[in-house]
Amino acid sequence: MRVTLFDYGAGNLHSLIKALATAPGADVRVQEDPLRALDTDVLVLPGVGAFGAAAARLAPGREAMREALDAGLPCLGICLGMQLLFEESDEGAGQGLGYFPGRVTRLAARHVPQIGWNDVEEDRALQAARLSTVYYAHSFVCRAVDAREVVGWTTHEGDRFPASVRRGNVLGVQFHPEKSSHAGVRFVQAFLQEVSS
Amino acid sequence: MLRRRIIVCLDVKGGRVVKGVQFEGLRDVGDPVELARRYEEAGADEVTFLDISASAEERQTLWDLVQRTAERLFIPLTVGGGVRTVDDVGRALRAGADKVSINSAAVATPELLTGCAERFGAQCVVASIDAKREADRYRVYTHGGRRPTDWDAVAWAKECVRRGAGEVLLTSIDRDGARTGYDLELTRAVAEAVDVPVIASGGAGRAEHVRDALTLGAADAALVAGILHDGLTTVGALKSLLNDSGIAIRSTT
Numbered sequence: 001m002r003v004t005l006f007d008y009g010a011g012n013l014h015s016l017i018k019a020l021a022t023a024p025g026a027d028v029r030v031q032e033d034p035l036r037a038l039d040t041d042v043l044v045l046p047g048v049g050a051f052g053a054a055a056a057r058l059a060p061g062r063e064a065m066r067e068a069l070d071a072g073l074p075c076l077g078i079c080l081g082m083q084l085l086f087e088e089s090d091e092g093a094g095q096g097l098g099y100f101p102g103r104v105t106r107l108a109a110r111h112v113p114q115i116g117w118n119d120v121e122e123d124r125a126l127q128a129a130r131l132s133t134v135y136y137a138h139s140f141v142c143r144a145v146d147a148r149e150v151v152g153w154t155t156h157e158g159d160r161f162p163a164s165v166r167r168g169n170v171l172g173v174q175f176h177p178e179k180s181s182h183a184g185v186r187f188v189q190a191f192l193q194e195v196s197s
Numbered sequence: 198m199l200r201r202r203i204i205v206c207l208d209v210k211g212g213r214v215v216k217g218v219q220f221e222g223l224r225d226v227g228d229p230v231e232l233a234r235r236y237e238e239a240g241a242d243e244v245t246f247l248d249i250s251a252s253a254e255e256r257q258t259l260w261d262l263v264q265r266t267a268e269r270l271f272i273p274l275t276v277g278g279g280v281r282t283v284d285d286v287g288r289a290l291r292a293g294a295d296k297v298s299i300n301s302a303a304v305a306t307p308e309l310l311t312g313c314a315e316r317f318g319a320q321c322v323v324a325s326i327d328a329k330r331e332a333d334r335y336r337v338y339t340h341g342g343r344r345p346t347d348w349d350a351v352a353w354a355k356e357c358v359r360r361g362a363g364e365v366l367l368t369s370i371d372r373d374g375a376r377t378g379y380d381l382e383l384t385r386a387v388a389e390a391v392d393v394p395v396i397a398s399g400g401a402g403r404a405e406h407v408r409d410a411l412t413l414g415a416a417d418a419a420l421v422a423g424i425l426h427d428g429l430t431t432v433g434a435l436k437s438l439l440n441d442s443g444i445a446i447r448s449t450t
Contacts, residue, residue: 014267014293048290050318080318113320113363115394116417117200117242117447133200133447135273137295137320139363156199179273179295181237181449 001196003028004040008057009049016046016078016178019185023192034061038068042195047079047176051104051140052092054080059094066097074169074195076188079138082165082172091140100165100172101145109157113139118175123152125164125171129190131183134163134175141174169195200447201411202242202418203435204275204396205425207232210249212258216426230266236425237272239432240449244270245298245366245420248278260292267293277325277366283312290317298323298366301339304346304353307360314361319393322364324357326350328383329370335383342370354387354395365395366420372400374423379406384414396420404430404438411444 003020005013007030020028031037034057043065058065069075077085084096089104096104107114120131131152141161144150152164154174164173171191177184207229208215214229233244246263250256256279263276276289277298286297303310303324313322327342328335328350335350348356354365367387369380379400388395394417397410407419424430439446 012267012290012293012295014264015271015295018268019271048318048321050315053316110392111199111394111417112392113394114199115320115364116202118198136199137273139319176273178271181271185271 001025001027001042001192002040003042003044003192004037005030005044005046006034006037007032007046008054012048013046016044019178019188020044020192022185023189025196026192034058035064037061038064038073041074042192043068043073043075045075045077045081045084047081049080050092051080051083051089052094054084055092055094055096058084058097062095062097066099069097069099069170072169075171076191077170077172078178079174079176082174083140083142085165085170085172086142089140099170100142100149100167102143104140104142107139107141107156107161108159111157113137114156118154118156120152120154120163120175123164125151125166125173126187126190126194128194129183129187131180131187134177134180134184136175138174142172198445200242200445201439203240203407203432203446204243204245204418204420205236205241205432206245206247206398206420206422208249208422209246209259209262210251211255212262215249216423229262230269233266233270233274236432237270240436241272241432242418242447243273243275245275245277248276250279260288263289263292263294275323277323283309283316286313286317286322290321296321296323296364298325300325300327303357304337304339304348307356310357310360310362314363319361319363322362323366324354324362324364325366325368326354326357326387327368327370330380330383335386338370342373350383351386351390354391358391358393362393364393365391366398367395368398369400373398375400376402376424378402379410379414379416379419381409381414384410384416388415388417394418404435407435408439408442408444411439412442
């Protein structure tokens, strides 16, 4: 199974690559070209950087990537990668993939960024891995228009927002599974297993 | 609810841990990768490498060390020490750091914080502040606590956040290594003044000190080093006390 990370900027991809590589049969690659990244069995949008810069790197391949997702290409979007699955962001200019209807806005809390371990409530993202406490590091959150697409919630101070969204084999998570110790690594493995079977 | 964190700090030099670390009765001065992993197993919420390398040759090994650690550590890793430019931060992140702490360079060039936040996001920019008590204030020092600045700690923390820092690592020079407890007054003053997480550092002598930093000091996280490395307590024992005290922490048991 080819698992391709679309690398759209500077940031730590090592932990995520290693977490993905622990899944049986996963052949993990990194691709900087958004069009070439689509020649894969599973696409991963990693979670580092700022929305504007990432959207600019995505732009040449945006339509093709959206079509691939609509056609059933499994995709895991993490943190900023989840936000790129939505339409637009208050953090920066440019368009996301718009796979999930909704806008990315700033956390409505006193303490921003949210950095640290917090809950996933009502987690139903995957069948084989249940999460409780995971690591978040973000200032912006995805305001999903369709609540049925939200498969996990979390709350920071007074703001309740999607921890995870899913439609078909496209899953976005606001937290960092690759930084959430054993449970997070199991979550990544379970996603690959679920979309490849 | 967002949990309070225990962050374990390891001093590294030339790619090796330089202070001894007591683990299961063994004293290990050695591989930071293995020690970081063992602290993850023990329940640490994050690991910080403080690079105390004195020379460029020694520092070169840091990036390789960070990469080897990131490939095996599945909790956040912060790297600090000797970071001077936006490119240094970029290199640390590409090597595998999740966050980078900046100290003397931020005082010398405050725009560095802004440059890093714009390029990499505020969540990976940690302003590291060393402060020393004076009569009625706390003065910021740089260069490992040797060089005084004109900044007051609370004012400088606010300035760091205004310029883009997403977290503040606050070390009391007076308490560092003294094991008499964190400087609660300093910690609380900064934690109440800024809207980003504050990590208390310097002074932990026993578990109650960590609890006090998170309650009376209002810190979001506590940096712990010596008392863990010397085997005086464990991450598990710290977390038990915090849990029994009604503080929300990540349970790893």
